[in-house]
Amino acid sequence: MTENNSEKLAKESRALRTYDGRSFNLPLFLPVYQPQSAIIPIENWKTRFGVEGCIVNAFFLYKNRETRALFADGEELHNYIKLNGLIMTDSGAFQGFTRRLFLENKKIVAFQQKIGADIVSPLDLVTPPQDNRTVAERKLRITTKRIREAKTIVSHSILAGVQQGGKFLDLRRRSTEELMEIGVEYIAIGSLVPFFNRNRNINFVGKVLREARLIAGPDIPMHIYGAGDPVELPFFAALGADIFDSSSYGHYASAGWYMTSFGAVKDPGVILAGEYSCLCYICSNAESLQEIFESESALAAHNLWTILNTIRQIRKVIAENRLETMLEEILERHATWFPESALKESWNSLHE
Numbered sequence: 001m002t003e004n005n006s007e008k009l010a011k012e013s014r015a016l017r018t019y020d021g022r023s024f025n026l027p028l029f030l031p032v033y034q035p036q037s038a039i040i041p042i043e044n045w046k047t048r049f050g051v052e053g054c055i056v057n058a059f060f061l062y063k064n065r066e067t068r069a070l071f072a073d074g075e076e077l078h079n080y081i082k083l084n085g086l087i088m089t090d091s092g093a094f095q096g097f098t099r100r101l102f103l104e105n106k107k108i109v110a111f112q113q114k115i116g117a118d119i120v121s122p123l124d125l126v127t128p129p130q131d132n133r134t135v136a137e138r139k140l141r142i143t144t145k146r147i148r149e150a151k152t153i154v155s156h157s158i159l160a161g162v163q164q165g166g167k168f169l170d171l172r173r174r175s176t177e178e179l180m181e182i183g184v185e186y187i188a189i190g191s192l193v194p195f196f197n198r199n200r201n202i203n204f205v206g207k208v209l210r211e212a213r214l215i216a217g218p219d220i221p222m223h224i225y226g227a228g229d230p231v232e233l234p235f236f237a238a239l240g241a242d243i244f245d246s247s248s249y250g251h252y253a254s255a256g257w258y259m260t261s262f263g264a265v266k267d268p269g270v271i272l273a274g275e276y277s278c279l280c281y282i283c284s285n286a287e288s289l290q291e292i293f294e295s296e297s298a299l300a301a302h303n304l305w306t307i308l309n310t311i312r313q314i315r316k317v318i319a320e321n322r323l324e325t326m327l328e329e330i331l332e333r334h335a336t337w338f339p340e341s342a343l344k345e346s347w348n349s350l351h352e
Helices: 005-009 043-049 058-063 065-072 077-081 093-098 105-114 133-153 169-182 203-216 233-238 248-254 268-273 281-285 289-293 296-319 323-337 343-350
Strands: 014-017 023-026 028-033 053-057 086-090 161-163 187-189 222-224 243-246
Touching: 023 028, 028 086, 028 296, 043 296, 053 058, 053 077, 058 065, 058 086, 058 105, 065 077, 065 105, 077 086, 105 133, 133 161, 133 169, 161 169, 169 203, 187 203, 203 222, 203 233, 203 343, 233 296, 233 323, 248 296, 268 289, 281 289, 281 296, 289 296, 296 323, 323 343
Parallel strands: 028 053, 028 243, 053 086, 161 187, 187 222, 222 243
Antiparallel strands: 014 023
16 A cells, blocks of 8 residues: 555644643544533543543524623533533534525624634535535535634634535545635534445545545644544545544444444444453443443443543554554454445545
């Protein structure tokens, strides 16, 4: 395999710095936190899991009359969430994909900055794989216009410049080029994970990430919205991405999935046969694997720990210049456990 510029960038230790001077090592995972329905208490996030930050949906905070009044009276987001770390806010873009929000971009952007979000998201338009070129181009045009508007509003938070373009590489390229022209300091790749979820094929994702990193250069943090499966994160990091967020730890648990570094499984027998062991406090204290599989809260806690431990391992191997070795180990075990997966073949073809 030949090494390209994106993989070279992934070998350098980097950090994200906020406007108030705090620094967070990259790569970084931001679990989605929903204050009204958290499956894992926020007070456990730092002590038991080592969570360094999270992403919160500002749309829900804004639309709730009580919380909006609370923030209008001077409440600050970090204090409200009770997490001393990096807090990014989402604009409600995903909710806007399924229903009309009756919400203006400039209002939700200004709200995010007012409540003290470290990273603010514009109200972009989600562009799934099924969108045709006409739809994807229209959504890109509107998204870019909204980012330009947000740039005039945000002054003491980091503005996420969201790349869209759907399944069209030239539109993705145009989106990134326009973000650089606007002058954003943070790029968030939107609507990308669904392409990887198609049988773990990383070909399109790899092309998007490589080109975005090439255009953006080595210094700008690059975030993938919705990335939260441990098996995908090392590959995304190798391709130039370094910040991820997801509620996957809870969603996977509710469907009975147990996350591992090599892929999520529903059958404890796969874990036992594969001689896989987990060191999280849930697995270490359980009487049996079956006990964990039968508890949604236990699965969620295990899953969150596994994602964050994967991030710690990525940092470690990058510092030791062993990321390629980590990827090879994952590919071999993943191919054995999931013979129908396209990950190994698509990754190799990406490097031919």
